[in-house]
Amino acid sequence: MADGKLAWMSRALPHELAVDEEEVARRKEFLEFRDEDIEQLKGLRELARKYADPVIEEFYRHILSFDETKAFFRDPKVLARVKQLQKDYFVRLTEGDYGAAYVANRLKIGAAHEHVNLEPKWYLGMYAFYLRLVARRLQEAFASEPSRAMTAFLSLMKLVFLDVGLAVDTYIHAREATMRKQQEAIRELSTPVLQIRERLLLLPIIGVIDTHRARLITDSLLRAIRANRAKVVVMDVTGVATIDSKVANHLIQTVTAAGLMGAKVIVTGLSSDVAQALVALGLDLAKLETVGDLQGGIEEAERLLGYEVVRTGAGAQPG
């Protein structure tokens, strides 16, 4: 990932995720991360510098011993760079400054992991391993004062959980952004309104209907009714796999709105399953005019419009 993009993310992320000063303070409060914890961590500074190299080496030995995590470090240059970053982080944990810059940095790292598709299970597992490594070093360093080792470790754990929380947020945020993009894409494909005869529109609905899409469908249908001076609309739902009460209500709304503009809607393509489900749901479908299949619907629409379709001879070419 380009450094420019990372720099942008570190500025934009706290804002996008609504992780402002107040929010960070609240999280720390919940973790009971207090001044004495900061002091504890600062007290580990010399140790951290001393152990940074061996701890990180062991850490990466573990990561590289699993195919799933090893895959992220095939390039030796990448490995060298992340090792250095990891060392910086290790030392930073004991520097006593866990303010806005620290938070932005953690969010950036989380986003970077998400970006390379390192799944949370590995990320969390790596953190657990990391904590165990540190715990062991603390135990050794404070062999004569086990309670000090414990206190320091608990302080570190609070901070690490703050970090993990931030990283998980970036994962969720990124996934949501992806989902939004996909929804946009679906919307683009959305729903064509086709004029198949003068004053007769065909509205084939395919796929999943949610509230937002239902509104778009209604919106474009209403405009098409005015633009084409349509009197009858055939709405074909053959391509809608399941219709629950919510979807049914959306469809009824669409039909009602078209009706307000003086257009009659004929619904076609309700499968037997869907029809039975709708009845079981006890929905008031009396408002819906339905015809079994699309062909029947178009024939009914033509009849309503006064068209008479006549075969001009066996095998006659159209036109």
Place this chain on the structure above:
Amino acid sequence: MAVPILKQGDVLIASMQEALTDRALIELRDRLSDQVGRFRARSVIVDVTALDVLDSFATRTIRGIAYTAKLRGARTVVVGIQPEVAFAMVELGLTFEGVETALDLEEGLALVRGGPAKGGRDGAR
């Protein structure tokens, strides 16, 4: 700003030209009801083409016009509901239950002159 009511044969046409206050709407309802009787009108067309909002009050009042006219022996067609307005109405949960609608004045007139509400004959033109 009273809404003009035009008389064309046995059809009364109320054409709303601008956004209406509640009072103007109520006044229209009363005048229409009066004129249906006076002119022995068979149909009333309420043209809302110029309205950019039909809120719950307007909807209810127009529905009132239609029900009153019906009791007085006339059929009401509301014409010219704009796409955005129709959209907002269904979002609000409003309908013109029992009131006929048509795309515009021309369609409305065809509907009341062409007889039954089904009225699809003109499609064959």
Place this chain on the structure above:
Amino acid sequence: MAPAETRVPIEHEGDIVTARQKGRELAAARGLSLTEQTLVATAISEVARNIVVYAQRGEVLLAPVDDGGRRGLMVVARDAGPGIPNPDLAMRDGYTTGNSLGMGLPGAKRLMDEFELSTAVGKGTTVTMKKWVR
């Protein structure tokens, strides 16, 4: 930069029309689509009528809002009227004590993206609504 807000006093029913026309103008200026402008104007009509019917007088404030890159319009309808004794009931479809269909508040809520009702008996009612540009 704090964008300017527009204040429409609501003192008689004619002001309902003024409020929704102003609302539509501002919604358009904010970049809301024609359909969304209509939804906003209709919602304003509902809450402004509530003021006229229940509190006699009050005001509608219209202000642009921004939130993390989203642009939108905020509508605040407030009065110092009698307040709503049972707000939960007032938010239920079909409920009414005055001469509206009871569509007012729940209807306005459906038309907007965000809706907040705050009311105190004897003190007044404030409805805050937002619509975001998609």
